[in-house]
Each structure stands twice: as structure tokens, then as C-alpha cells.
Amino acid sequence: MVAKRIPVYVPQPPANAEKYVNHAIRENWIGSSVKDPSVDYLSRLENKFADFCGRSYASAVSSGTTALRLTWEILGIGDGDEVVVPDLTMIAVASTLTQAGGTPVFADVDEFNYCIDPAQIKNLITPRTRAIVAAHSYGQPPDLCALRRVAEDHGIWLVEDAAQGLGAVCAGRPAGGWGHIACFSLYANKLVTAGEGGMLVMDDAALYEQAELKKNHVFQSRRFEHDEIGFNFRLGNLAAAYACASFEELPQNCHVRKKITAAYQTRLAETPGLSFQQRIPDTETNSWMTTLRVGPEYPISRDELAERLDLEYNIETRPFFAPIHRQRPFRALKQRDLPVISPTLARQGLYLPSGAAYSEDSISRVCDAVVEISQLTH
Numbered sequence: 001m002v003a004k005r006i007p008v009y010v011p012q013p014p015a016n017a018e019k020y021v022n023h024a025i026r027e028n029w030i031g032s033s034v035k036d037p038s039v040d041y042l043s044r045l046e047n048k049f050a051d052f053c054g055r056s057y058a059s060a061v062s063s064g065t066t067a068l069r070l071t072w073e074i075l076g077i078g079d080g081d082e083v084v085v086p087d088l089t090m091i092a093v094a095s096t097l098t099q100a101g102g103t104p105v106f107a108d109v110d111e112f113n114y115c116i117d118p119a120q121i122k123n124l125i126t127p128r129t130r131a132i133v134a135a136h137s138y139g140q141p142p143d144l145c146a147l148r149r150v151a152e153d154h155g156i157w158l159v160e161d162a163a164q165g166l167g168a169v170c171a172g173r174p175a176g177g178w179g180h181i182a183c184f185s186l187y188a189n190k191l192v193t194a195g196e197g198g199m200l201v202m203d204d205a206a207l208y209e210q211a212e213l214k215k216n217h218v219f220q221s222r223r224f225e226h227d228e229i230g231f232n233f234r235l236g237n238l239a240a241a242y243a244c245a246s247f248e249e250l251p252q253n254c255h256v257r258k259k260i261t262a263a264y265q266t267r268l269a270e271t272p273g274l275s276f277q278q279r280i281p282d283t284e285t286n287s288w289m290t291t292l293r294v295g296p297e298y299p300i301s302r303d304e305l306a307e308r309l310d311l312e313y314n315i316e317t318r319p320f321f322a323p324i325h326r327q328r329p330f331r332a333l334k335q336r337d338l339p340v341i342s343p344t345l346a347r348q349g350l351y352l353p354s355g356a357a358y359s360e361d362s363i364s365r366v367c368d369a370v371v372e373i374s375q376l377t378h
């Protein structure tokens, strides 16, 4: 008999999701313009993000990707501009920049914490560099103090891609509290979700005003007159209602995920060839996903392990992101000193079933399988 499937991720509907979404439906405020404050989940969600991150402003958008696209637009980054981005992250950071006319410069990640290394970034900065993107990696914040200092020393922007970082902390300050602009995703597997959605947070009033205008076609006070070209990157009130319910469960969600990571690490600590993402001093991960690195001392490769977990044990895993510099649209970019660690991690890394939906039994089953495979193949 085949054991029940353990998917890599299962969304868990928040307790108040139906209540809030139904409220928005009943009161008939479903779009992005909500005139009744008692049912304005969009403003409520924006306030939650701003407060949680200690920022003055938050602006809800349709996805993490559009949050990044809007960021380039409001920072005025485009033709001829370079931005230093992590090589081992989701492609949106580079694709949106390219769409804006800018050029990504790929920074390698640290072998142990999988985040960009501030010391290495300095070598990538040129007179054309306008910004650095600091991405939280599977929940682990990069060294944001150091990155902020590098950005300030060079008079360039620090953009935080905190899509995976909500609830994490660096030097006592929350993820999303560091970048001149920080972007979040509300995608279904993120810590606070609306199924799809995104958020920008910032302190600068002029940038906020630009974000509000440009995400909404630069509508002026005279309806249907536009001084500039904008986008429709708006989020609707139904999605915001769901996300408000999800936000209420963020602390509990982080707590459970940390316990899951601890359980995996304890159980697999003695298995040769396996290693886990390391914490950067003075940071706290939200344990978004528990990652596992399958090194050469493990008897089979990451791909073979993933395949056997899938076919023989009915356990789903996910490989790490592929290095962005090796993806077809970016291969032609000429860059000296291309990243070398990110391709290795991309080949050896996977993430294990993670999320609040898993019982201790599921985690045990995954660990037993990983250990059993390593023993059988000796």
C-alpha cells in the first residue's frame, strides 16, 4: 500500500477568512475602491503591514512581481541603469528590472546562509549602479545592516525583496523595515497570503504617492485624464479580506514553522552528507521553508533523492531556484566574475514539506525516508 501523499506545501485557510470575505461580499465592496471604512479590508491590510514593519506607508498591489515592477518605476530605474540582484532567488527580481529597461548584475550567495554577501557586492558596484536588492532566502534575512551601509556609502537605493521574509528579524528590526522600499508577496505559499497579491512598504511620502498613482493608471483628480502612463497593479478588497485573516495567524504560523525546522534538523543531524541553511548572527528566520543541502557524502544526488522520495515514499519536495544568470533570457549578459556558489547550491538544495499544515507524523515520515534511502544505498 502506498502511504498518503505528503505535498511540499498545503495552504491552510485562516479561521476568519470566510467571515471577512463574506462581509466584503455582503456589503458589496469587492474592488480596490472601498468607500465604507467598516468594510475597508484593503486599508486594514496596508495598516497591518506598515505597523508590523515599522514603516510610514504601505501600498497593496496585485502580486510580489508587480510590487517589484512598480518599485523600478517609482525609483526611476530604467535604461542604462544597473541593479545588483541575488543570483539564487525567484526570477521576478531580474525579469521586472529588464522589463523596466534596467540591467541586472548577479551577486553570488553565501555557501552557508544562501543570502548575498555584502563584502562581495562592493566589487559589483559601478557608476551606473542605482540599487541593491536584498532578498530574504527561504525565510533567512541577509545581513541587512551591512547591506544598508553599502547602499548608503554609494548613495544608491536598497530594495528589500521580503517576499519570503515576513516575520523574520534582523538586528531587532523586522523584515520589511530595512529597504528604502520593501516588497512582499501574498502568493498562496507565502506566510501571509491572499492566494495572489503583493505589498510595498516605505517611509518616503513622495515615493508612496508615486506608488499609489502608478499602480492605478495615474488617474488624476479629473477622471480619465492622465499625465503619465501607469499600470493596473491594484489589489481587490476580497483578496485583502482573506489576507487580513491570514495576517492574524502570522505569529502562530512562524512558531509552527520554526518547530518543523527544528524537528527536521534534529532528526537529520547525524545523516552524513546532509546540511541545513545556517543562521546569520543577530538574525531570526521565520523558517518559511526548511531547506536541505544534499552534499557529495550523501550516497545519491539531490535529484535522485527527490525522485525516490516522490516515487517510493509519495513525498513531494522542491529543488532550489535555478541561478538566474544561467536562464535563457539572461545568458547573453556580459558579466565578469559570474556567481559560482549559487549553481552548486541550486544543484544540491531542495526544500522539504514545510508549513503549518504538517503533523509531527508527517515530518517523521519524511525524515525516516531520507535516512532509509541513505542506508539502503550504502
Ligand SMILES: *Cc1c(COP(=O)(O)O)cnc(C)c1O
Residues within 6 Å of the ligand: 063, 064, 065, 066, 089, 090, 092, 093, 135, 161, 163, 164, 184, 185, 186, 187, 196, 197, 198
Ligand atoms: C514569491 C516571490 C516573488 C514573487 O511574488 P508573486 O506574488 O508570486 O509575484 C518575488 N520574489 C521572491 C523572493 C519570492 O519568493
